[in-house]
Amino acid sequence: MVHVCVSKEERALLAAACQRADMSLNDFMRSKALDAAESDILERRVATIATKDWEAFEAWANGPAQEKAALKELASKSPTWLT
Numbered sequence: 001m002v003h004v005c006v007s008k009e010e011r012a013l014l015a016a017a018c019q020r021a022d023m024s025l026n027d028f029m030r031s032k033a034l035d036a037a038e039s040d041i042l043e044r045r046v047a048t049i050a051t052k053d054w055e056a057f058e059a060w061a062n063g064p065a066q067e068k069a070a071l072k073e074l075a076s077k078s079p080t081w082l083t
Helices: 008-021 025-042 051-062 069-075
Strands: none
Touching: 008 025
């Protein structure tokens, strides 16, 4: 269970939104809170990488370029939207 303190003005705004959505205050707040939580998680721009994995990534990124035959072949072709 979660309790949230809101001002009279905030309560009135929530009540109006609930009425427009044809939802109870509980359902409305749960729905909006879950939407916001999911959005926050999905939009996170920071990734945490363990030190050993970061060192392996840096070694790969700083290493010599490796030619990929399939990519070289693909790059030699005209884009499908131009043919």
